[in-house]
Amino acid sequence: MESTFQWNAKTKVEFLKKLPSRERMAESLGFKPEKFVVIYDKRLAKHEGFAKWIGDFTMAYPVGAGERLKEVVDLPSHLKKLMKIMGPFSSKSLALVSVGGGSVGDFAGFVASVLKRGVPFIQIPSTLLAAMDSAHGGKTALNMGEVKNQIGTFYPADSVMIVKSLFEGLPALQLQSAGGELAKMALLEGGTLYDKFKAALRLDFETIWNLLPEAIEAKYKVVERDPFEKNGERQMLNLGHSLGHALESYYGLAHGVAVGQGLIFAAQWSAHQGYWRDPREALELLQGSAGFLPAKEFVKKHRAMSRSKLSRYISEDKKLTDTRHLTFVFLEGVGKPFRKVVTLESFLTETQRQGWTYV
Ligand SMILES: NC(=O)c1ccc[n+]([C@@H]2O[C@H](COP(=O)([O-])OP(=O)(O)OC[C@H]3O[C@@H](n4cnc5c(N)ncnc54)[C@H](O)[C@@H]3O)[C@@H](O)[C@H]2O)c1
Ligand SMILES: [Zn+2]
Incomplete structure (x- = not known):
């Protein structure tokens, strides 16, 4: 099954068999950014298809999934590292891509919403929970210590690409x-x-x-x-x-x-x-x-x-x-x-x- 739905004014939802090429992501966005920056769950590096795909991106930022990633106190250090990877860019020349579960999507969505006051954003959920729920609807979220989701923005992804092969071997x-x-x-x-x-x-x-x-x-x-x-x-x-x-x-x-x-x-x-x-x-x-x-x-x-x-x-x-x-x-x-x-x-x-x- 490969299909595309435009479910609201902002977000396109696509079902794909395999991870999208740059061209496919540009097609989904409706324009071709100069840079794709991928924030991804480092656990996915063990996934054969993903490892091959991510190897093509020079601007990639692996993160550990989980609530700690969403800790607001750690945000400045993440941003600093990301800025270093990205180099100079304008809000129109770069698209941020998140590959991971809900924690990675919440974190990357927040980052996408504040980088230069908002850059184009693609979510590629790697858990079924994210594919069904957190990747949709535009809520981004960071935690303050034990208290979840206290900090956030509304920033719907331009595109949610749901890739069946990513879910192979889900526990x-x-x-x-x-x-x-x-x-x-x-x-x-x-x-x-x-x-x-x-x-x-x-x-x-x-x-x-x-x-x-x-x-x-x-x-x-x-x-x-x-x-x-x-x-x-x-x-x-x-x-x-x-x-x-x-x-x-x-x-x-x-x-x-x-x-x-x-x-x-x-x-x-x-x-x-x-x-x-x-x-x-x-x-x-x-x-x-x-x-x-x-x-x-x-x-x-x-x-x-x-x-x-x-x-x-x-x-x-x-x-x-x-x-x-x-x-x-x-x-x-x-x-x-x-x-x-x-x-x-x-x-x-x-x-x-x-x-x-x-x-
Ligand atoms: N923004 C929203 O609207 C919204 C809605 C619901 C939940 N959430 C948030 O989503 C988070 C929970 O989502 P989640 O369970 O996807 O979180 P998660 O990102 O923490 O992933 C859960 C675990 O699955 C692993 N994982 C990810 N992809 C995998 C794969 N393909 N194969 C094997 N393991 C994989 C991760 O490494 C992690 O250990 C919470 O932080 C919650 O607050 C947000
Ligand atoms: Zn929920």
Whole structure:
């Protein structure tokens, strides 16, 4: 499958079999930059096809993937090194290319948005989570210590090139992580995406790959209603993320795995509040083919979190509307999300009820 979609005014999304040549990238951008600068996950050097491809670029900057890469304190030193590699350039003569997962894309996107106040930017996601979610919608992000995504810009890539060969040999954990975001989009969107998610016996690579275009389209639909997160529509994409982000930080979970756990929490709370009459089918899917665990089983394997620790994580998260309230995304059913401001106290009490926290 090789195909191109123009899903919004800015970003072109392309599905390719192999890594693109300079000419192919120029074609995607609609002009030929003098320089392509590639920021890439150094782990990819082990990937045969990638190693050959990157060898053609003299301006390449390998980085270690992960939250540390997004640390704001390290930005000046990265910029200095990048500037040295790039030499003199104008904002029109250079295009920045990111090859990696969400951490590399968030970092490179931020860099692209501030270099000379913005240079052309191509994302080539190398994890399915990035291909499905983080490469789209224009959010770039850096962390301040343990607190994620506090610094960022809106800077949609000009082009997202999704290259099938890059995903060869992706570890099982990464498939599950992509499964978490896929489950989120299926629960938000409902319709055929949910039906196909439901029909999947296992979230293996081919299943996720085949559902990618529809999941991406569902994300752009939400993003286009609220590109700069101004009217609340885009907050729907935070389904499963309030608790998810805290679990990601506390347990060091892969992002999508934490989100999958957060979806179970959101579904259970929606039911407990009487908003969702019967979430059983969705819960069975989350705990079945998607492989996430009921809270009590999860904490038996790991350890529970104190209520005060969770309170700190949530207080530092951007979703707080003031010191005592947060906006939470509930579900009235599949494809029926809604936002509601809740007290931090009620959120914490619910985490305790479900078994995530202790006093
Ligand atoms: N900007 C957004 O809208 C948005 C949305 C969701 C998540 N995010 C961010 O994305 C990040 C999580 O994404 P991620 O899991 O892709 O992160 P990641 O970049 O940390 O990648 C996860 C791991 O996979 C490895 N990896 C990358 N490509 C691989 C490949 N082809 N084969 C084998 N291993 C490979 C990496 O080296 C790393 O160890 C978080 O920082 C999160 O905050 C951003
Ligand atoms: Zn997410």
